[in-house]
Amino acid sequence: MAQTMVGWFRIALLLFALVLPATLIAQAGPENTTQPRHGLMWNKTGLPGVFPLLVKTNVGENYVLLLSRAETGTDAFAAFIVGGRFFKVLVPPGTYRVRFAAGVRWQGEDAMFGRQGETKVIELPEALTFEVHGFGTKAGHKIDLTDRGSGEMAGLRVEPELICQRIAWDISQCGTAGGATLIGCNGDHASGGLMPFVGRRFKLRTVVC
Incomplete structure (x- = not known):
C-alpha cells in the first residue's frame, strides 16, 4: 500500500512539473505588438521634461527615439515617431547618448521592427546636453533625418533648438x-x-x- 502511494505521488509531481511551464507561458501571453502612439513612450529619469527636442523624418519608416545616460549608459527616455509627422518632445535635463531604431512593422519593444535585419540603428556620434543657458534660455536640439540617401550618417544634421523666457509688463x-x-x-x-x-x-x- 505504501509503495502504491509513493508511486502515485511521483506521478503527480511529474505531471505538475510538465504542466507548470505551460501555465506560466499562457499567463505571460505574447509580447504586445500594438504600435505605440506617436509621442512619449516612457521617462525613467524621474525628472520632468522641459528641454525641446525636435526630430524631422521621412514618410515610409517609423522610429523609436532612445536616450541613455552618457555617464552610465542606462536607459532614460524613449519616444515613438511616425515617419513624416511633426515631432517635438520635452526632454529632462542631462547629457544623453541618442539612438534611433528605424523600420516599418512594429514587433514589440524587445524586437523593435524585427530581429533579422529589419531594424536599422542610427546613433549620434556625440552625446547631446539639455540644459539652461544664461537667464531663462532652455537649450535643446533639432535632429534632421530626412536626407539619408548617401548613408545613415552622411545626411544627419543636428542643430540647437532654443526656448527663451522673457519678462514683460x-x-x-x-x-x-x-x-x-x-x-x-x-x-x-x-x-x-x-x-x-x-x-x-x-x-x-x-x-x-
Whole structure:
C-alpha cells in the first residue's frame, strides 16, 4: 500500500512539473505588438521634461527615439515617431547618448521592427546636453533625418533648438506713465487718480529664440 502511494505521488509531481511551464507561458501571453502612439513612450529619469527636442523624418519608416545616460549608459527616455509627422518632445535635463531604431512593422519593444535585419540603428556620434543657458534660455536640439540617401550618417544634421523666457509688463492692469494716458483702463478708472504703475505685475513669456 505504501509503495502504491509513493508511486502515485511521483506521478503527480511529474505531471505538475510538465504542466507548470505551460501555465506560466499562457499567463505571460505574447509580447504586445500594438504600435505605440506617436509621442512619449516612457521617462525613467524621474525628472520632468522641459528641454525641446525636435526630430524631422521621412514618410515610409517609423522610429523609436532612445536616450541613455552618457555617464552610465542606462536607459532614460524613449519616444515613438511616425515617419513624416511633426515631432517635438520635452526632454529632462542631462547629457544623453541618442539612438534611433528605424523600420516599418512594429514587433514589440524587445524586437523593435524585427530581429533579422529589419531594424536599422542610427546613433549620434556625440552625446547631446539639455540644459539652461544664461537667464531663462532652455537649450535643446533639432535632429534632421530626412536626407539619408548617401548613408545613415552622411545626411544627419543636428542643430540647437532654443526656448527663451522673457519678462514683460502685464498691460492688462491700470497705470500711468508720467501723467500719460492710462494703459489698459477704461474711462471709469480715469477719475481714480491712480499712482504711476501702482500694482503692476510682470508676466513670463515663452518664445522660440
